[in-house]
Amino acid sequence: MNVEIVNTGSELMLGRVLNTHQQWLCRRLADLGHVVTRQVAVADTGNEIQNAVREALARAELVITTGGLGPTSDDITRELIAQLLGRKLVHSAQVQAHIEAFFAKRGRPRPNMTDVETFVPEGSLVFLNQTGTAPGLAIQVAPAGNQAGELSKEENRKQAESAQDRNLRTSSAKQWLIMLPGPPRELRPMFDDAVVPLLRREFAKEIFVCRTLRSTGIGESRVQEMIEADVAPFVKQGLQVGYCARPGAVDVRLVADGAPAPQLVQAATAAVELALSPNIYGYDDDEIEAVVVRLLTEQKKSLALAESCTGGNIGHRITNVPGASTVFFGGVTSYANSAKEHLLGVRRETLLKHGAVSEPVAREMAAGAREKFQSDFALAVTGIAGPDGGTPEKPVGTVFIALATADGVTVESRLNPWDRITFKDVTATQALELLRRRLL
Amino acid sequence: MNVEIVNTGSELMLGRVLNTHQQWLCRRLADLGHVVTRQVAVADTGNEIQNAVREALARAELVITTGGLGPTSDDITRELIAQLLGRKLVHSAQVQAHIEAFFAKRGRPRPNMTDVETFVPEGSLVFLNQTGTAPGLAIQVAPAGNQAGELSKEENRKQAESAQDRNLRTSSAKQWLIMLPGPPRELRPMFDDAVVPLLRREFAKEIFVCRTLRSTGIGESRVQEMIEADVAPFVKQGLQVGYCARPGAVDVRLVADGAPAPQLVQAATAAVELALSPNIYGYDDDEIEAVVVRLLTEQKKSLALAESCTGGNIGHRITNVPGASTVFFGGVTSYANSAKEHLLGVRRETLLKHGAVSEPVAREMAAGAREKFQSDFALAVTGIAGPDGGTPEKPVGTVFIALATADGVTVESRLNPWDRITFKDVTATQALELLRRRLL
Numbered sequence: 001m002n003v004e005i006v007n008t009g010s011e012l013m014l015g016r017v018l019n020t021h022q023q024w025l026c027r028r029l030a031d032l033g034h035v036v037t038r039q040v041a042v043a044d045t046g047n048e049i050q051n052a053v054r055e056a057l058a059r060a061e062l063v064i065t066t067g068g069l070g071p072t073s074d075d076i077t078r079e080l081i082a083q084l085l086g087r088k089l090v091h092s093a094q095v096q097a098h099i100e101a102f103f104a105k106r107g108r109p110r111p112n113m114t115d116v117e118t119f120v121p122e123g124s125l126v127f128l129n130q131t132g133t134a135p136g137l138a139i140q141v142a143p144a145g146n147q148a149g150e151l152s153k154e155e156n157r158k159q160a161e162s163a164q165d166r167n168l169r170t171s172s173a174k175q176w177l178i179m180l181p182g183p184p185r186e187l188r189p190m191f192d193d194a195v196v197p198l199l200r201r202e203f204a205k206e207i208f209v210c211r212t213l214r215s216t217g218i219g220e221s222r223v224q225e226m227i228e229a230d231v232a233p234f235v236k237q238g239l240q241v242g243y244c245a246r247p248g249a250v251d252v253r254l255v256a257d258g259a260p261a262p263q264l265v266q267a268a269t270a271a272v273e274l275a276l277s278p279n280i281y282g283y284d285d286d287e288i289e290a291v292v293v294r295l296l297t298e299q300k301k302s303l304a305l306a307e308s309c310t311g312g313n314i315g316h317r318i319t320n321v322p323g324a325s326t327v328f329f330g331g332v333t334s335y336a337n338s339a340k341e342h343l344l345g346v347r348r349e350t351l352l353k354h355g356a357v358s359e360p361v362a363r364e365m366a367a368g369a370r371e372k373f374q375s376d377f378a379l380a381v382t383g384i385a386g387p388d389g390g391t392p393e394k395p396v397g398t399v400f401i402a403l404a405t406a407d408g409v410t411v412e413s414r415l416n417p418w419d420r421i422t423f424k425d426v427t428a429t430q431a432l433e434l435l436r437r438r439l440l
Numbered sequence: 441m442n443v444e445i446v447n448t449g450s451e452l453m454l455g456r457v458l459n460t461h462q463q464w465l466c467r468r469l470a471d472l473g474h475v476v477t478r479q480v481a482v483a484d485t486g487n488e489i490q491n492a493v494r495e496a497l498a499r500a501e502l503v504i505t506t507g508g509l510g511p512t513s514d515d516i517t518r519e520l521i522a523q524l525l526g527r528k529l530v531h532s533a534q535v536q537a538h539i540e541a542f543f544a545k546r547g548r549p550r551p552n553m554t555d556v557e558t559f560v561p562e563g564s565l566v567f568l569n570q571t572g573t574a575p576g577l578a579i580q581v582a583p584a585g586n587q588a589g590e591l592s593k594e595e596n597r598k599q600a601e602s603a604q605d606r607n608l609r610t611s612s613a614k615q616w617l618i619m620l621p622g623p624p625r626e627l628r629p630m631f632d633d634a635v636v637p638l639l640r641r642e643f644a645k646e647i648f649v650c651r652t653l654r655s656t657g658i659g660e661s662r663v664q665e666m667i668e669a670d671v672a673p674f675v676k677q678g679l680q681v682g683y684c685a686r687p688g689a690v691d692v693r694l695v696a697d698g699a700p701a702p703q704l705v706q707a708a709t710a711a712v713e714l715a716l717s718p719n720i721y722g723y724d725d726d727e728i729e730a731v732v733v734r735l736l737t738e739q740k741k742s743l744a745l746a747e748s749c750t751g752g753n754i755g756h757r758i759t760n761v762p763g764a765s766t767v768f769f770g771g772v773t774s775y776a777n778s779a780k781e782h783l784l785g786v787r788r789e790t791l792l793k794h795g796a797v798s799e800p801v802a803r804e805m806a807a808g809a810r811e812k813f814q815s816d817f818a819l820a821v822t823g824i825a826g827p828d829g830g831t832p833e834k835p836v837g838t839v840f841i842a843l844a845t846a847d848g849v850t851v852e853s854r855l856n857p858w859d860r861i862t863f864k865d866v867t868a869t870q871a872l873e874l875l876r877r878r879l880l
Contacts, residue, residue, distance in 0.1 A: 041462065312753065
C-alpha cells in the first residue's frame, strides 16, 4: 500500500516554519504498519496544491494533506481539493454548531470569517476539531472495487470515468484522501481520535516492527562499534539497523517487516540491551525526564533542583511529564551569585575561593536545595553556557553536576562545548541521567 | 525560476528524524531571491529517488538533493543520479586527498568504505566537505541554451535528445542539480561556502521581500479582521499576506516580488503596525524572550521569577538568550505549596483561604520573588496545567499571572485550556508579554 503526505503552506516554502508534521505523521503511520512512500510540501497556491494532490492520488491508496483548512484568506486547500475531485462544498450544520460552541465556551461571538469552515466537500466524513475550529475531512475517492456495496455498477463506472477525466488513479483498490488542519495541537489529537480508527477499519495492517533503544553517555560511532558484531546475525536475516545522534543521546533503531519481524526485532533488542546496558534509558518515545519521574514515583521519592547554567530547563522538562507534581517539589534557578548565597545557602567564601562554576559550589548548591525543599534528592548544575564567559581554565561548555542524597553529595564534571541551547539540553540530560543511575 | 528540494532518507519516512533541511534550505534560498516551489522526501530506495529527481528535473531550473552521499550501504543517491543522467562515475584524486587528510588529522587510517566517496559523476563540480568526508556535487544538467559557448549545436542536440529519452526537461534555460550531504553540520557550511557563490554566478537574483510581524494576545481570525481593510490596497498591487498561528502568538507575513516589492512591503508593514500595535512584539525571527531581555538590558533593569505551573519554562526561555545573565537574577520554581511558603514568603493563610491557584497567591509569589532576589521586576505564574487537578470553579487551563514592580503588583487571570505542554508555553508567553508591555 502506498501512502503519501502533502503538506501545504507558503510559510513552509519560505522557510519560516519547521515542518514537524512529516515526522509526526510518518511515525504514527509506520506504527500502524503503513510506511509513508513520499512526502511533498508546496505553497498555498492553487496550481501547486492541486498538482501535488492529483499526482499523489495517481500513486497512493492513502493521501493525507495538512494545512489550509482555517478561516483566513490563504486557507484554500478545502476548496481546491473539492474542485479537483469534482465535489460541491455543502454546508454542515454539525460543524457550525461545533464552532458556535467553541466560541461560546470562550465567551466570544463566532467571527463571521469562520463561515467558510462550515462548508465541506459533498460526501466527506467530518472530524470535529477538539482544540480549534477547522474540521478535518476524509473523502473516499475510490470505492473498494467489487467489495463496495454502496455504489451501483453504473455509479462506479461513472465515478471511474470522471476520475479519469481529472487524471486520477482508477485501480479498483480502496482510496482515501484525508485533510487535516495545520496547527499541530489540532492535527495530533484529531489523527489519534479520528484518523486511526478510520485507517484500522479501511486498510489491512501490514506487519512492520520498529523498535528504538535510546542510550546516553556514549558517542554514535562507539555505539555502533559496541553492537555491530552482536546484531550482524540478525542483519543477515533481514533486520535493518539505524543510528540517530541527538544532543546528549544516541538512538539505535531496529526495523523489520513480514512474518518473522516481531521475533527478529525482539532477539536483536535483547542483544543490543546486553551490549549497551546500563546506558539505555528508554525505548521508542521515552524521554529521560519521564523515566526519572516514573522511577521517583515508584520509589516514593521526591526531587528538588538548583539550576544555574540550565536556567530552568531541567525543571521545565520534568514538569512536562504529567504527574510530576507528586515527586517534584521545585527548584531555585540561581543565575546571580547572590541567589546562590541567599536562596541556596552557598557560602560566600566558597564562591570567592572557587568561583561560581566549580565543584565545591555545585556541591553546596545541591545540598542547599535538598535542605530548603526537604526533598529526598536534589540535582544542581553550574557551568558556562557561552557564547561568552569562558576562560583558559574553564572554557565555554564547562559544567559541574551534583546529586545530593541522604548519603551525601556526588559531583561530576563535563565539557559540553556546543552552542548555548544544545549545551543547556545536553547538560540537563546528563543531570537527569546521574539521578536515573542512582534510582536503578 | 523553479527550485525544488529532494530529501532522501528512510529515517525520514519512518518518522524517526525531523527533517530540518527543508526549513533551513528554503529560508536560505528565499533570502537569495529563489523561493522553493516544491520539497519532496523519499526513502533510500532506487525507484523512489530516481523518480523524485526525474520529476523535479522536469519542472525546475534548480534541484537540490540532500542525503545519501556517505560511505554506508544505504548511501545510494550519488550512484542513482549518475545513472539517471547517463553519466559515468569517475575517480577524483582531489576528493581522495581530502579524505586522506581528514583522517590523518584525526590520527586514524582512512576506512576502505570511504572509497565510494572518491567516485563522482563525470563532469561534476566537487564541493569538498569541511566537517566530514562526503563531498557535495553540482552538475549542470542543461547548458544555458544559446548563451552557452562550451557545447556545439550537435552536442546540444544530442544532449537534448538523450535528456528526452530519460524524460528530463528540455527547455533551453540553464539547469543545475546539486547534491548535498545529509548531516546538517556538513550541509550548512557547504551551502554557504560553495553553493551560494555558484547560485550567484549562475542564476540572476530575483527581487523578493518577506517581512514577518509577530503578534501576541489576539487570535488568528481577529488579527485578520483587524488588518484586512488596511492591507487590501497593497494586496491589489501584488502583496501576499499570510497568517501563521503559533501557541499564544500569530505571525503576519507580508511577501512581494519584483521591483516594487521593497516599497510595497514597507508600506504594508506600517499599515499592519498601526492596526495591531501594541500587540506586535517583534519581527521575522524575534522571540518574545529575546525582546524582553533586550528591553531590560537597554533600561538596565533586572528580573526574577516565581514559577509554579510553568515549572521553569519562563527561566529556560529567558536563559536561551545570550547575555541574559546581565538582567536575569534567577527564580524559584515552587511546585509544592511548602516551597511557595518557605522560599517565596507566601503566607500560609493565603494558601489555605484562596488555594495555590489564586489571584492573592500569584500576587504574594511575585512580591516575594522581587524581594528575595532584590530585582526591579518579578513575574509569577500559578495555574493548573492538567491533565488532572481541575475543578468546576478552576478548570484545567486556569492561570494567574502577576508582575511585581516598584509601584506594586498587577495580576491577570487567563484560561489556557490546551494540552500540558502548550499550556506551559502559552502561559510563559503571556507572562513575558505582561512584562514587555510594562517596558514599552
